[in-house]
Amino acid sequence: MPDTIARNAVAAVHEARQWDRLMEMAKLGAIPGDGVNRACLTDLDRQARRLLLGWGTAIGLAPSVDALGNLFLRRAGTDDSLAPVLTGSHMDTQPNGGRFDGVWGVIAGLEALEALHAAGTSTRRPIELVAWTNEEGGRFAPGCMGSMAYAGFKPADTWDAVADNEGLTFGAELAKHLALEADIPRRGLGVLEGPAPFAYLEAHIEQGPRLEAEGIDIGVVTGIQGSRWFLVEITGKTDHAGTTPLSLRRDAVQDMLRAVTALNALMADPTDTLRFTVGRIEVHPNTSNSVADRVRFTIDFRHPDNDVLQARGNAIPGVIQAALAGCTATVTERFHAVPANFDPMVPDAVAAAAAALSLSVLRMPSGAFHDAQFMVPLCPTGMLFVPCRAGVSHHPSEYSEPAQLAAGTRVLTQALADLANR
Amino acid sequence: MPDTIARNAVAAVHEARQWDRLMEMAKLGAIPGDGVNRACLTDLDRQARRLLLGWGTAIGLAPSVDALGNLFLRRAGTDDSLAPVLTGSHMDTQPNGGRFDGVWGVIAGLEALEALHAAGTSTRRPIELVAWTNEEGGRFAPGCMGSMAYAGFKPADTWDAVADNEGLTFGAELAKHLALEADIPRRGLGVLEGPAPFAYLEAHIEQGPRLEAEGIDIGVVTGIQGSRWFLVEITGKTDHAGTTPLSLRRDAVQDMLRAVTALNALMADPTDTLRFTVGRIEVHPNTSNSVADRVRFTIDFRHPDNDVLQARGNAIPGVIQAALAGCTATVTERFHAVPANFDPMVPDAVAAAAAALSLSVLRMPSGAFHDAQFMVPLCPTGMLFVPCRAGVSHHPSEYSEPAQLAAGTRVLTQALADLANR
Numbered sequence: 001m002p003d004t005i006a007r008n009a010v011a012a013v014h015e016a017r018q019w020d021r022l023m024e025m026a027k028l029g030a031i032p033g034d035g036v037n038r039a040c041l042t043d044l045d046r047q048a049r050r051l052l053l054g055w056g057t058a059i060g061l062a063p064s065v066d067a068l069g070n071l072f073l074r075r076a077g078t079d080d081s082l083a084p085v086l087t088g089s090h091m092d093t094q095p096n097g098g099r100f101d102g103v104w105g106v107i108a109g110l111e112a113l114e115a116l117h118a119a120g121t122s123t124r125r126p127i128e129l130v131a132w133t134n135e136e137g138g139r140f141a142p143g144c145m146g147s148m149a150y151a152g153f154k155p156a157d158t159w160d161a162v163a164d165n166e167g168l169t170f171g172a173e174l175a176k177h178l179a180l181e182a183d184i185p186r187r188g189l190g191v192l193e194g195p196a197p198f199a200y201l202e203a204h205i206e207q208g209p210r211l212e213a214e215g216i217d218i219g220v221v222t223g224i225q226g227s228r229w230f231l232v233e234i235t236g237k238t239d240h241a242g243t244t245p246l247s248l249r250r251d252a253v254q255d256m257l258r259a260v261t262a263l264n265a266l267m268a269d270p271t272d273t274l275r276f277t278v279g280r281i282e283v284h285p286n287t288s289n290s291v292a293d294r295v296r297f298t299i300d301f302r303h304p305d306n307d308v309l310q311a312r313g314n315a316i317p318g319v320i321q322a323a324l325a326g327c328t329a330t331v332t333e334r335f336h337a338v339p340a341n342f343d344p345m346v347p348d349a350v351a352a353a354a355a356a357l358s359l360s361v362l363r364m365p366s367g368a369f370h371d372a373q374f375m376v377p378l379c380p381t382g383m384l385f386v387p388c389r390a391g392v393s394h395h396p397s398e399y400s401e402p403a404q405l406a407a408g409t410r411v412l413t414q415a416l417a418d419l420a421n422r
Numbered sequence: 423m424p425d426t427i428a429r430n431a432v433a434a435v436h437e438a439r440q441w442d443r444l445m446e447m448a449k450l451g452a453i454p455g456d457g458v459n460r461a462c463l464t465d466l467d468r469q470a471r472r473l474l475l476g477w478g479t480a481i482g483l484a485p486s487v488d489a490l491g492n493l494f495l496r497r498a499g500t501d502d503s504l505a506p507v508l509t510g511s512h513m514d515t516q517p518n519g520g521r522f523d524g525v526w527g528v529i530a531g532l533e534a535l536e537a538l539h540a541a542g543t544s545t546r547r548p549i550e551l552v553a554w555t556n557e558e559g560g561r562f563a564p565g566c567m568g569s570m571a572y573a574g575f576k577p578a579d580t581w582d583a584v585a586d587n588e589g590l591t592f593g594a595e596l597a598k599h600l601a602l603e604a605d606i607p608r609r610g611l612g613v614l615e616g617p618a619p620f621a622y623l624e625a626h627i628e629q630g631p632r633l634e635a636e637g638i639d640i641g642v643v644t645g646i647q648g649s650r651w652f653l654v655e656i657t658g659k660t661d662h663a664g665t666t667p668l669s670l671r672r673d674a675v676q677d678m679l680r681a682v683t684a685l686n687a688l689m690a691d692p693t694d695t696l697r698f699t700v701g702r703i704e705v706h707p708n709t710s711n712s713v714a715d716r717v718r719f720t721i722d723f724r725h726p727d728n729d730v731l732q733a734r735g736n737a738i739p740g741v742i743q744a745a746l747a748g749c750t751a752t753v754t755e756r757f758h759a760v761p762a763n764f765d766p767m768v769p770d771a772v773a774a775a776a777a778a779l780s781l782s783v784l785r786m787p788s789g790a791f792h793d794a795q796f797m798v799p800l801c802p803t804g805m806l807f808v809p810c811r812a813g814v815s816h817h818p819s820e821y822s823e824p825a826q827l828a829a830g831t832r833v834l835t836q837a838l839a840d841l842a843n844r
Contacts, residue, residue: 208665227664229710241699241722242649243630243789244813246691253700257682264676269668277663278675279712281705288651288702288720290816298710300663367665391666394712 005356006417008119009112013413015406018111022405025051025091025107026099035396036099039139039164040092041069041173046180048091048103052131053184055110059117061129064187067156068149069133069177072187075113077126077420083379084126085420086197087112087412089204090135090146090371097136098398100205100388104405106131108203112413123420125198132371133174140170147371150190151378191378199346199419200375202383203412205400207368209391217359217407219385220351224366224373225275225304226339228313231296232259232320236327238285238293250326252295253283262323263299266315274312275302275367304339304365339365340373346382346419353414359407368393384411427778428839430541431534435835437828440533444827447473447513447529448521457818458521461561461586462514463491463595468602470513470525474553475606477532481539483551486609489578490571491555491599494609497535499548499842506548507842508619508801509534509834511626512557512568512793519558520820522627522810526827528553530625534835545842547620554793555596562592569793572612573800613800621768621841622797624805625834627822629790631813639781639829641807642773646788646795647697647726648761650735653718654681654742658749660707660715672748674717675705684745685721688737696734697724697789726761726787761787762795768804768841775836781829790815806833 028048029038038044049071053063056073064072074084089105109129116123132150137143140162148154160171188194206212211219236250260278267276277300284294299316303309317331347363354361366372366383375381386408389399450470451460460466471493475485478495486494496506511527531551538545554572559565562584570576582593610616628634633641658672682700689698699722706716721738725731739753769785776783788794788805797803808830811821 206665207662208667209670210667213670225664238817239631239813240629240790240815241701242647242697242724242791243628243815244697245630245632245694246696246698247694248631248635248813251699253682253703254686257679257686260675260679261683264679272667272669274668275664275666276668277673277711277713279663279705279714280708280710281675281703282708283701283703286702286704289699289722290701291699292701300711302664368662369664391661391670393662393665395660 006119006121006414009115009121009417010357010410010413012115012118013111013406013410015402018107018406018409019402021055021107022099022104025103029093031096031396033396034099036093036097037095038091038093040134041139041177045092046177049131052106052110056129059114061113064185065178065181066150066187067189068146069174070146070150071131073110073129075116075127078122078124080126082125083195083198084128085416086128086130086200087202087416088130088132089202090132092134092136092138094136094138094394096396097394098396100398100400101207101393102135104205105203108405108409108412111409112416115413116417121417123417125420127416127420135371139164144369144371144374147374151374152190152192153374156189196378199379200372200381201346201350201412201415201419202370202372203408204370204383204385205388205393205398206385207388207391207393210364211362211385211387212389212391214362216362216387218350218354218361218411220347220354220361220363221342221366221383221385222347222363223304223339223341224370225302226306226309227300227302227335227337228309228333229335230299230316231332231334232299232329234259234295234324234327234329236293237291239291241289241291244291249291252292252327255324255327256281256295256297258323258325259320259329260297262319263316266312266319267301273303274308275300302367306339309339340376342376342382343380345380349415349418350382350384350411353411353418356414357410359411384408428543428836431537431543431839432779432832432835434537434540435533435828435832437824440529440828440831441824443477443529444521444526447525451515453518453818455818456521458515458519459517460513460515462556463561463599467514468599471553474528474532478551481536483535486607487600487603488572488609489611490568491596492568492572493553495551497538497549500544500546502548504547505617505620506550507838508550508552508622509624509838510552510554511624512554514556514558514560516558516560516816518818519816520818522820522822523629523815524557526627527625530827530831530834533831534838537835538839543839545839547842549838549842557793561586566791566793566796569796573796574612574614575796578611618800621801622794622803623768623772623834623837623841624792624794625830626792626805626807627810627815627820628807629810629813629815632786633784633807633809634811634813636784638784638809640772640776640783640833642769642776642783642785643764643788643805643807644769644785645726645761645763646792647724648728648731649722649724649757649759650731650755651757652721652738653754653756654721654751656681656717656746656749656751658715659713661713663711663713666713671713674714674749677746677749678703678717678719680745680747681742681751682719684741685738688734688741689723695725696730697722724789728761731761762798764798764804765802767802771837771840772804772806772833775833775840778836779832781833806830
């Protein structure tokens with residue numbers, strides 16, 4: 001790769017500038033402990049977008065907004081009629097979120113374009129930076145609305161009636177938002193009203209502990225693992241804790257215990273690839289001296305291999321039923337996303353860029369969802385990860401070092417330049 | 423016993439009158455599904471007390487109230503200077519309670535006195551009927567305040583600052599209550615200001631399924647089993663459910679599972695005498711796609727044998743610590759009551775009365791708490807149980823048949839007459 005490396009642009013990536021911009025963004029919605037709470041389509045979100053817009057237009061990027069509020073900043077190519085390379089992520093956060101999840105992918109894309117600009121490096125294809133609307137789903141569920149609509153995965157009006165905790169609907173808040181950004185040129189909505197990108201590359205913190213634990217600089221993401229979410233409701237009978245013999249009880253807590261123990265056995269995986277989580281439990285009546293007559297719990301099951309995802313996921317209801325001693329159970333699947341496997345083109349470009357910069361890489365699936373998964377049907381897609389401390393995300397203590405982020409942005413810059421010259 | 427049976431009085435027990443009085447009481451605080459919500463020291467409580475007072479004074483019983491609001495109705499003995507036989511229970515209910523728990527013991531005592539009155543049967547000793555203040559603890563915790571103060575177990579002002587959900591204190595509500603009952607003669611508070619009873623006998627629904635399941639008429643209660651309550655808090659680390667390998671997690675839900683599984687083994691009891699309940703579980707952050715960093719759960723452990731109660735209860739913290747895979751735990755004991763074993767005098771009187779009436783009996787410990795446990799240090803104490811449907815109590819569906827209740831009251835009448843003639 002040395003003959004194709006965008007040496008000057010990579011050298012122009014400015015660690016302190018990128019960090020300072022992240023810290024400036026982090027002031028918008030700052031919460032105690034270095035956290036950020038910046039929900040989509042709020043004034044804070046709009047302030048973050050204006051900040052981005054100011055930085056982008058200062059280096060000649062052309063802004064536009066689509067019907068879902070996805071915000072674009074375009075750097076022209078030498079053949080500007082070609083399909084663009086798209087990069088970016090999101091700027092909304094979880095309610096108790098951190099300073100890097102999402103927003104770094106946007107700031108990294110901006111820094112890459114700034115570096116190309118500073119180095120005077122032109123590319124054959126245009127490069128577009130995107131900040132997707134509502135990736136987190138913290139205010140309006142589900143997340144990834146902007147990328148889903150862009151990809152034509154769902155109609156743009158799908159979520160108009162979704163309300164936040166205060167009863168404000170997504171449709172009304174989006175209309176208000178678009179009116180407040182009426183000064184920004186409008187563009188057509190994604191692949192429904194425009195060309196597909198040539199490629200999509202999203203930078204993100206890992207949100208897991210592997211890169212840090214193994215001392216790796218860059219995660220070359222090979223795809224996004226599949227997920228199946230279930231809600232289990234176990235129904236027994238409430239009784240007096242002091243009087244009812246154990247043999248006569250139908251204790252929903254005890255049958256929950258049996259069910260989860262059986263699921264642990266079903267989900268056993270010596271390779272430690274499988275993810276199985278019971279994260280939410282609700283007990284009724286939930287008093288210390290009453291036998292519980294109802295327990296609801298959630299299952300979050302993920303795997304990058306669709307065969308495993310299907311086989312073990314399909315076994316869940318039967319395993320639960322067989323485990324019960326006296327209660328009954330209903331098992332409802334609430335979400336089912338098959339694994340998204342990335343075309344090798346973009347991951348290979350990321351790996352080549354890292355190699356050219358003498359950075360270590362690990363090829364890995366993404367455990368978390370990302371807007372990238374909706375780009376997979378549109379164009380060659382990829383992601384790059386940087387390490388984050390202790391794997392923590394969605395929490396104020398979320399942290400990546402300035403140098404780790406800068407290394408990721410250098411790889412992003414090189415990979416974007418490479419892809420945009422194809 | 424046939425020569426000492428109070429035949430005429432037992433024959434005067436009036437099934438329909440007792441039932442009608444219970445149904446009239448049940449109107450005071452009626453809630454859907456035949457339930458009752460009648461908290462202590464409320465207007466509803468006072469209406470119930472006035473109803474009782476009216477029925478009692480109509481047959482010449484002498485009312486009095488003590489400093490805790492315990493309400494007494496006294497039937498004179500032929501030697502009225504002797505220590506009285508005390509009978510009764512409580513008239514307050516759980517917030518989602520039924521028509522029988524507590525109030526039947528009071529109405530049964532009244533019916534016994536009414537039967538003695540109707541039959542013209544006098545007894546050597548006086549018999550006092552008591553309605554204890556705040557047995558349930560549903561409005562002001564803990565329960566059994568009236569009987570604890572009567573017994574000198576706690577000073578009368580112990581709970582003055584205890585507030586209900588609306589911020590009203592027990593002390594202020596009790597003062598208001600006593601002012602509203604200023605027309606009723608005041609008496610000294612229990613054994614601090616008066617003689618101990620000769621004996622105490624409380625009638626109650628079983629609140630468990632054994633009598634019904636075994637087709638037994640009368641439970642002869644031998645004591646009240648001991649109880650130890652613990653709060654366990656397990657602390658781990660929250661992580662992203664999609665990204666964090668299971669081997670790197672410190673999942674508080676999974677360690678809760680390990681802890682309760684180990685406790686189930688500790689609490690194994692082939693005789694099915696031991697009661698072990700995990701009835702309350704709280705998970706944090708309790709979201710489906712986050713590994714839990716904290717689980718709190720309660721342990722309610724009861725046994726009639728103090729050796730078992732001490733040995734297994736003391737083993738709980740160590741068993742939990744040994745079961746944890748990656749989390750830490752704190753175990754706090756919140757309540758510890760050793761078993762109360764009744765002197766045989768009153769249980770034997772109950773058994774003899776049942777035998778004289780050709781009713782079947784089962785000697786059994788009480789699984790639930792009762793005011794009776796605080797009488798144990800004062801005088802020979804006993805309880806009698808009648809079956810209740812499916813063992814349900816503290817619920818609107820709580821039910822005993824009129825005939826089952828009448829049988830219990832006949833035994834009570836005979837036993838009281840027997841004890842009051844000693």
